[in-house]
Amino acid sequence: MDYLNKLQTNAPIQNAIQLIKQLPVTHRLTDMYKRSTKNELMFVGAATFITLYNLSAYIKAQRQKLNLPPAVPFSLPLFGHTLYLMIMPNKFLDWCNEKYGEVYNLDVNGKTVTVTNGKSSEEAMKANQEDLSLEHGIVRDLLHLDYVFDADIMDIGVRVNPAVAKIAVPNSKMPQYVPGIQRGLENAVDELLKQDVNHIQEPNLFFQNFVAYMSVPSLVGDEFGLNKEVIQSFAGFTGDVIKNVALFMLVPKFLHKLVLPYVQSAKKHQDVMAKYIAPVIIQRREKMRLAAEAGEAHGLEENFLQGLVEYTNKDKDGNPVQFNEIELAHAVLLVAFASVHTTSMNLSFSLYWLIARPDLMAKLLQEIEEVCPGSSPITHAELGQMKFLNNFMREVLRQGSDRLANGKKAMRDYTFANGYQVPKGRIVESSLRQLNFGNNVIRSEVDEMDPDMSMNRISTTPARDFVSFGMGKHLCPGRFFAVQEIQMSLVYLLKNFEIKTASGKRPEPVTRIAGTIATNCEEPLVFIAKK
Numbered sequence: 001m002d003y004l005n006k007l008q009t010n011a012p013i014q015n016a017i018q019l020i021k022q023l024p025v026t027h028r029l030t031d032m033y034k035r036s037t038k039n040e041l042m043f044v045g046a047a048t049f050i051t052l053y054n055l056s057a058y059i060k061a062q063r064q065k066l067n068l069p070p071a072v073p074f075s076l077p078l079f080g081h082t083l084y085l086m087i088m089p090n091k092f093l094d095w096c097n098e099k100y101g102e103v104y105n106l107d108v109n110g111k112t113v114t115v116t117n118g119k120s121s122e123e124a125m126k127a128n129q130e131d132l133s134l135e136h137g138i139v140r141d142l143l144h145l146d147y148v149f150d151a152d153i154m155d156i157g158v159r160v161n162p163a164v165a166k167i168a169v170p171n172s173k174m175p176q177y178v179p180g181i182q183r184g185l186e187n188a189v190d191e192l193l194k195q196d197v198n199h200i201q202e203p204n205l206f207f208q209n210f211v212a213y214m215s216v217p218s219l220v221g222d223e224f225g226l227n228k229e230v231i232q233s234f235a236g237f238t239g240d241v242i243k244n245v246a247l248f249m250l251v252p253k254f255l256h257k258l259v260l261p262y263v264q265s266a267k268k269h270q271d272v273m274a275k276y277i278a279p280v281i282i283q284r285r286e287k288m289r290l291a292a293e294a295g296e297a298h299g300l301e302e303n304f305l306q307g308l309v310e311y312t313n314k315d316k317d318g319n320p321v322q323f324n325e326i327e328l329a330h331a332v333l334l335v336a337f338a339s340v341h342t343t344s345m346n347l348s349f350s351l352y353w354l355i356a357r358p359d360l361m362a363k364l365l366q367e368i369e370e371v372c373p374g375s376s377p378i379t380h381a382e383l384g385q386m387k388f389l390n391n392f393m394r395e396v397l398r399q400g401s402d403r404l405a406n407g408k409k410a411m412r413d414y415t416f417a418n419g420y421q422v423p424k425g426r427i428v429e430s431s432l433r434q435l436n437f438g439n440n441v442i443r444s445e446v447d448e449m450d451p452d453m454s455m456n457r458i459s460t461t462p463a464r465d466f467v468s469f470g471m472g473k474h475l476c477p478g479r480f481f482a483v484q485e486i487q488m489s490l491v492y493l494l495k496n497f498e499i500k501t502a503s504g505k506r507p508e509p510v511t512r513i514a515g516t517i518a519t520n521c522e523e524p525l526v527f528i529a530k531k
């Protein structure tokens, strides 16, 4: 390293270094580097690398005779627009929306993506899978779940789980889920918050496990309510899949097969599910067979797994067939995939908002005291009376949506209603936060979070200014269950614990990867049991 020291003492080089240090952009970049999480830096690294692989696709798209959306200028060599999104995401996106309208192209993470807002964003969210596909945009091309599951199980995830969810967890069945969720959250507290003073160093993992304790007995079955292996796999599967994303972004697709054997951490979760859940499915099916023979109802508890067990598919000749127990046991991981990350993140956002805003915490505590005082568990009817909790929940969900999300892949050249066209293969992003608030800067400061702005509109009812659960035919069917879990957790945790950050500092409730994707605050927490 001697030569580096020598270089620094060279006068012209020193002058140049001084000059660069004085540039405002250098300060911003160094600040950003210091502030960035490891994930963000990996994103930028991956972006730079991938740009080289995507140049040919870019040139090809330019040559096609399509009415392409405007390309936002000032794309930096290699970085594209990624740095603007990291440094000033709200202002940059609002400026793009104002200047380039509802559909335009950005170079993000090494790729040209089409960003939609306003009506075009609604159009992208409601589009048919055959035109714009989330399965191909995110589930396969980004998360590579197809490396983990075979085609049949992918089919359960994409086609069967949404259908079963609509039957297993509709709004009308929420009252019957209350006791199971309550048992689950008490188990979570017994296991995860045993001490009088509990230090939570990794809030992300804590919330995922907490949600898994609540969800497993309700969605999969009471048999697994205290099965730590099943609960940990339910909690950890999504995180293990996401862990590999940066690696797959860095390695060109034709080399993925070579790295696969080293990143198969999801396999252990499949083994756990096959070990514990498959035998229970066999028992349930035997019970169903005997009941059918006797002409009686089987009496098995209705839940998500039971919905999957009863689901009848058609083979290629149109004959009814059912999935086998191993396929179904693996498919439970896809239920976990849809539910744990989303629910735990919004539970965590809620608590960090309450810590960051003592005024909101005071209002919620007052409402809890008025509606369900004492130590008895909350009922479904009482939850319905908690207007502040409903408004708070809706605002948490609106605030926590990604700035750019729902990256759908164009399965063929796609034409928007306004005439702009995107070539086959292009990723089309929706500006969720812009849809929720009109502009990204609106209510972007912690002090501007305002539950009253939801004006008693129900936190599970989608609207043009509330797209956190999606819209159209792919609207989240698990939203009633998720909101009920989060609300019940908040009531129980606030009744029983004083919760604050370990540092005593005010947290930033929602942080973002690469300026766009909403993620948990990582500030360690302390839960102090109330006497």
Ligand code: HEM
Residues within 6 Å of the ligand: 125, 134, 158, 161, 162, 165, 169, 335, 338, 339, 340, 342, 343, 346, 406, 467, 468, 469, 470, 471, 473, 474, 475, 476, 477, 478, 479, 481, 482, 483
């Ligand atoms: C706060 C928690 C949750 C959030 C924010 C959330 C968000 C979303 C969003 C935005 C979509 C739409 C994706 C698209 O446009 O294609 C979606 C779909 C879906 N969600 Fe959720 N979700 C949550 C919880 C859950 C839970 C608890 C379950 C299951 C019990 C679930 C099951 C599903 C399924 C199966 C789909 C696919 C629907 C389809 O393709 O038709 N979600 N979710």
